[in-house]
Amino acid sequence: SWALVGLGVDLGTSGVRVCVVEKANGVRVVGEAKTAWSDDEGREPEVWLGALRECLGKCEGVGEATRIAVSGTSASLLAVEGGAVSRSPMMYCDSVDAATIRPIEASAPAGHVTRSRTSALGKLLAWNLRASEVPVHQADYVAAALASYDGEVVSGPYRSDWHNALKLGFDVEELRWPEWVREVAPAVGSLGVVRPGEPTRTVSAAAAAWWGAREGARIVGGTTDSIAAYLACSATEAGDIDPRPGEAVTSLGSTTALKLVSETRVDDDARGVYSHRLDDRWLVGGASNAGCRVLRAWMFDDEELADLAAKIEVDAHPVNSAGVYPLVSTGERFPVDDPDKEPRLPDFYQQKDRRRLLEMLLLGISDVERLGYKALRDLGATDLVSVRTAGGGAKNKTWRLMRERMLGVPVYEAEHTEASFGAALLALRHA
Ligand code: ADP
Incomplete structure (x- = not known):
């Protein structure tokens, strides 16, 4: 053959x-x-x-x-x-x-x-x-x-x-x-x-x-x-790996990692942002300490996550109005380099409503993603065009819609994510 x-x-x-x-x-x-x-x-x-x-x-x-x-x-x-x-x-x-x-x-x-x-x-x-x-x-x-x-x-x-x-x-x-x-x-x-x-x-x-x-x-x-994981996520159905400028992949794992194809090279050693060469383009990356680890820390198991997420109604214009910053310990590197940055989590009384609590945490992580792509743009990277998603959070369909509305670009689930x-x-x- x-x-x-x-x-x-x-x-x-x-x-x-x-x-x-x-x-x-x-x-x-x-x-x-x-x-x-x-x-x-x-x-x-x-x-x-x-x-x-x-x-x-x-x-x-x-x-x-x-x-x-x-x-x-x-x-x-x-x-x-x-x-x-x-x-x-x-x-x-x-x-x-x-x-x-x-x-x-x-x-x-x-x-x-x-x-x-x-x-x-x-x-x-x-x-x-x-x-x-x-x-x-x-x-x-x-x-x-x-x-x-x-x-x-x-x-x-x-x-x-x-x-x-x-x-x-x-x-x-x-x-x-x-x-x-x-x-x-x-x-x-x-x-x-x-x-x-x-x-x-x-x-x-x-x-x-x-x-x-x-x-x-x-x-x-x-x-x-x-x-390699980025290439898996960004591959076309024909198996071609030629991502276009503005195409990004967010990995929603314990921490949150962003990768974006850019026509311009951007580097910021202090925030751990650097550019890999992809042919004659650049693959710009940044990673936040904030992410889904906070969900584990608040005792959401994957079953409860799936169950509650399905019950969240996504706003037309979702906003992280509670100012949640979902770290589990002090210190952030990207989007802001701040070793003293403290976690900011929902108030204690709100813990009783698990659905609302989850929504606030997901809004908080989504905001880190939004600020991350904004930081890359401010450094001079190509504008975001679309996002594919990898990691444990990728299977959450409610969250996909929430992120799509917050980022203002199409957000897709990736078909393949294995490196x-x-x-x-x-x-x-x-x-
Ligand atoms: P790691 O970065 O540790 O390799 P994974 O990519 O495997 O992590 O993702 C695991 C994370 O995904 C866990 O923190 C878990 O809370 C989160 N997760 C699992 N299911 C969901 C879901 N339906 N919605 C949001 N997050 C989820």
Whole structure:
């Protein structure tokens, strides 16, 4: 058959997921599987490879895939030497101390994404790599393993991509390592960087046998897990991933994450806003600490949420009139950078009316979303055109309507939200 078959592998915070898709006149999921790990296990490259092998073994269609893409958690960095791990990973959530990033502070442009204490470049500076060691991101490492691993070594050449390499300091406009990055961290020079979706290596015979994959399948440049999830949400029915300026995805999970395609690049290190390159456009992101976690904190289980939400009548012009700011602890980063910001929750007496309480909390979260897109616009990003929704809150239809009216643009539920699906589409993008 002439259909294209792609494999997406996503290494997320709680485990690995794989997805095989077939693209012909439309897109069809052939197989999917996941294997979970604990937080501690998730720090171990051996666990990644073991879980991935188990996961691929459970997934239909892996051996058919001719293209493979891997997404991984952003800014999870390790080092390899002679095919073996020489430095255990520092994970996405880890940070280095202030002294370690001093050389970055001295050299990086103002507002640069590497200035953060969780940046991959900061992590790299915490090691003093030998010339024979190569720094690799989680996704880069697993992609190299898919090409070469036979149970013994993960051999190079190691390749990263524009998305993973952003926080390591790669200049995604000029497509090179800036001089100042080479000076503070010469080791970056040994890591090549390609466009996400660009073919890099092929799966060796030994690796094909190890993984149950197809010999000669092309590995392509990968991405981060959150961008892969964005690509899944924004894909067209035909499986194309070419989001237009103004198209956004909001993830309504424990916290609230916004991503918007923009013609202009905007960055604001203080608020954690930065832009990834998508072809010749930008994927601008920001994330608030406020979100659905507050619903759990107020003892709404998913059943009660579904039940009560159906009973809420959405105003023609919904307003967060109670001024709810749904944090569960002090401190906000985006839309406003304010480490002292306090939660603002409905008054105690209103707790008795659970339906009204829920409505107020949902209005509060929606307002954070509205203010978030406004903040991106004020920074110079392209105007919002439409929003698709991912995360636990996406299934709430009442809330969708409430948000649509507050944002003033169409709000849709996304058909696919799994990062592994987005990675599989990325694998096929230029096939
Ligand atoms: P995480 O960010 O932890 O991965 P999820 O994307 O899985 O979170 O979303 C979980 C959140 O979704 C929970 O906080 C839960 O309260 C919320 N949620 C679940 N169902 C609904 C619903 N019908 N309406 C609003 N929120 C919901």
